[in-house]
Each structure stands twice: as structure tokens, then as C-alpha cells.
Amino acid sequence: MSVLTEAAGRAPTAPGIYVFLGTDRELLYVGKAANLRRRIGDHARDQPRTRHLRRHVLLDAVRTVVWEEHSDEESAWAREADLIVMLKPALNASHADQERDQYVVVTTGSKHASFDLTATPHDCGRVYGTFPHLAKGGFSHLAKMTKGGYTALLRLLWAGGSPDRAAFIPARIGGASPPTHVEAPVAPELRVPLHDYLSGRSVRLLPALRTAMTAADIPAYTLAALERDVVAALDFFELAPRRVRRLRLRHELAPGPVSGEVMAELLALELRETVGNFHLKAPGPVPG
Numbered sequence: 001m002s003v004l005t006e007a008a009g010r011a012p013t014a015p016g017i018y019v020f021l022g023t024d025r026e027l028l029y030v031g032k033a034a035n036l037r038r039r040i041g042d043h044a045r046d047q048p049r050t051r052h053l054r055r056h057v058l059l060d061a062v063r064t065v066v067w068e069e070h071s072d073e074e075s076a077w078a079r080e081a082d083l084i085v086m087l088k089p090a091l092n093a094s095h096a097d098q099e100r101d102q103y104v105v106v107t108t109g110s111k112h113a114s115f116d117l118t119a120t121p122h123d124c125g126r127v128y129g130t131f132p133h134l135a136k137g138g139f140s141h142l143a144k145m146t147k148g149g150y151t152a153l154l155r156l157l158w159a160g161g162s163p164d165r166a167a168f169i170p171a172r173i174g175g176a177s178p179p180t181h182v183e184a185p186v187a188p189e190l191r192v193p194l195h196d197y198l199s200g201r202s203v204r205l206l207p208a209l210r211t212a213m214t215a216a217d218i219p220a221y222t223l224a225a226l227e228r229d230v231v232a233a234l235d236f237f238e239l240a241p242r243r244v245r246r247l248r249l250r251h252e253l254a255p256g257p258v259s260g261e262v263m264a265e266l267l268a269l270e271l272r273e274t275v276g277n278f279h280l281k282a283p284g285p286v287p288g
Contacts, residue, residue, distance in 0.1 A: 004044035007065035011037040015073045017080045019275050020091075021064040026279045027089045029058055032080035034073045040065060058091045066275035078239065081142040083271065085132045086264040090281055098138045100260025103129035104150075104198060113186040113194075115154060117178055127257045128198040131240040134178060142239060148176040149236025152229035154184055157194075159218070159226055160209035161185025199255070200245030203237050206230055 011018075016036050020029040033039035043059060070076040083089075085098045105116040107125030114125070117134060121127040132138070133146040154173040162185050172179045186194060193205035213226055244258055251266050258266075268280065 002044060003062050003065060004040060004059065008037055008041035008044050011040050011065075011067060012069060013037050014069045015071075015076045016067050016069040017076050017083065018065060018067040019271070019278070020058065020062045021066065021278055022061050022090075023063050024279055025064060025277060026281065027087060028061055029089050029091045030080055030083045030087070032073070032076045034076075036067050036069070040067075061091070068271070068274040078142055078243075081133065081140045082267060084140075085138075086260070086267050087271075087280060098132060098143070099135040100132050100264060101130050102132050102135040103127050103257060104131065104134075106194070106198065108186065108191060111185055111187075112183045113157075113191075114181065114183045117180045121257070126195065126198075128241065129244065129257050130260050130263060131244070132260060132263075133240065144176070145232075145235050146239050147178050149232045149234075149239065151176055151178045152232035153197075153236060154178070154182055155229050156206070156209045156213075156226060156233055157184040157186060157190075159222075160190070160212040161187060197237060198241050200237070200241035200243070203234060206233055206237075 013035050015032075015034050017030055017032050018036055018040055019027065020031075022028050031039065046059065068079070070079065084092045086100055088097075099119055101119045103118055103121040105118060105121050105125045105127050107114045107116070116122075116125075119135070121129075131146065131150075133140070133143040134150060135143075138144075138147070151173055155169055158169060158173065170182070173182055173184075190205065190208060193202070193208055196202040197205040210227075210230060213223065218226070244263075247253075247263065247266060248255070248258060250270075253262075272278065
């Protein structure tokens with residue numbers, strides 16, 4: 001009986017992430033599943049017949065299969081994306097090359113604020129992150145939602161701060177790809193709610209922006225699009241700022257940004273607590 005077949009027989013039918021380890025318990029691959037037993041069973045059936053070289057190498061190299069159960073499929077795919085980007089398993093070919101460090105730096109002026117996306121934050125403003133799924137090249141489902149939600153936030157700030165120009169959203173924030181630099185009007189009374197939003201503390205910024213927009217004479221079709229942006233910005237809050245805050249609180253870190261290196265170390269620690277010890281290749285964190 002193969003390792004994969006034996007593991008499929010033991011695996012639960014719950015959603016979760018599964019991990020393939022090699023001979024020395026090197027982390028080879030992380031995947032997600034709506035049903036762990038079925039997904040691992042699919043790999044077992046593929047093992048003797050696949051002709052795809054990379055897949056053949058992966059399945060033949062597996063010596064241990066372990067898993068982490070989740071309450072739903074959504075949390076499983078988010079966990080999978082985080083682990084691939086941060087731990088860079090040897091045979092995950094998708095978004096393992098994505099940069100770990102991606103910060104939002106907000107610098108406020110008298111009426112406007114500048115928003116910079118950068119891997120090396122400067123000291124001129126408040127720094128939030130790391131939000132690795134905002135990085136250039138990220139194309140996972142999580143990355144698409146994170147990028148789309150962040151850009152939606154920028155549109156809401158533009159519309160809420162300049163209702164008379166809400167129908168003329170700048171092209172650089174008109175799509176789903178976030179700009180590396182943009183300026184948007186942010187009223188003084190919105191600066192604390194904006195900080196709380198990007199810190200993962202509260203979404204009270206969004207109702208405040210909605211109130212500002214509905215009080216203005218914005219065309220109905222534009223207002224409908226901005227309402228969709230409110231939903232997307234709420235998704236961004238849950239997938240990026242709030243998740244960073246929860247990680248900080250779980251590990252009792254001080255308020256402020258969390259570097260990609262530290263986040264990788266903490267995620268590796270959490271994974272070891274559920275699946276046991278494993279070995280990472282550089283540039284992953286050194287096993288504890």
C-alpha cells in the first residue's frame with residue numbers, strides 16, 4: 001500500500017490543508033481540500049499513472065502525509081495560500097515565488113493622504129502589514145480578493161472625500177490591480193477610523209464612507225458600484241489587516257507591522273503544532 005493510499009484511508013472527510021513531507025521530513029507541498037480524504041485519495045490514484053514530470057516527482061517523493069482540519073473551505077484556502085507564500089514548499093509551483101514583504105504606508109497631509117505599497121517601508125508615515133498577497137505577481141484566489149479589496153478601499157476613500165468627483169475615479173484605482181502610489185482625500189475625522197481599519201481593529205471607516213457617499217449627489221450607477229466596493233473592502237479587512245492582528249494577538253506581539261520573516265517563523269511554529277516537525281529549505285525560517 002502506498003503512503004498516499006494509506007493516508008487517504010486515515011484522513012477525515014473535513015475541509016483542511018494537507019502537507020506532503022519527504023524522506024527527511026522536508027516540506028514538499030501544501031494543498032487545500034474541501035474533503036481531505038477525497039483529495040488525498042485523488043493523489044493516490046494519480047500516483048501510478050501521471051505523465052506530468054513535476055507531478056510524478058512530487059508524488060514519488062512523498063514519505064509522510066499530515067493534515068490540519070479547518071471549519072470551512074474558505075479558511076483552508078486562506079491558510080494554504082499563506083503557508084505557500086511564507087514557507088515556500090519545495091514543490092509548490094504556483095505562488096511560492098511571491099514576495100513575503102508588502103506593506104501599506106500611509107502619509108497624511110492637511111487634506112489628503114498618500115498610500116504607498118512597498119516591500120521596504122520608509123519612516124515618513126504609518127506602516128501596516130505585512131500583507132503578502134498584495135505583492136506583485138500574486139495570483140491565488142486570496143491574492144485576487146486582497147488586491148481587489150484594497151483597490152476598492154482606495155476608490156471609497158476617493159468617493160467619500162470628494163463626492164463631487166465620485167463619478168470620475170482615477171484610472172490608476174479604477175481596476176483590480178493596486179497602484180504602488182496614490183493620493184486620496186481623507187478628512188481629519190476619518191484618520192483614526194482609517195488607522196483602526198488598516199490595523200485590523202475596526203471597520204467603522206466603511207459605514208462613515210458610506211454615509212458620506214449617500215449624502216452626496218452621486219449617480220445611481222456609480223453608487224451601486226461603490227456599494228460593491230464596500231463589500232470588497234470588508235473582504236480585504238478580513239483577509240489582510242484583521243488576520244495580521246489576530247496573528248499578533250495569538251503570539252502576543254507588540255502593535256505595529258509584522259515582518260515577513262517573523263510571520264514565516266510564526267506560521268511554521270503553528271503548523272508544527274498540528275502536523276509535527278518538518279524541515280524547510282532556505283529561505284524559510286530555521287526550524288525551532
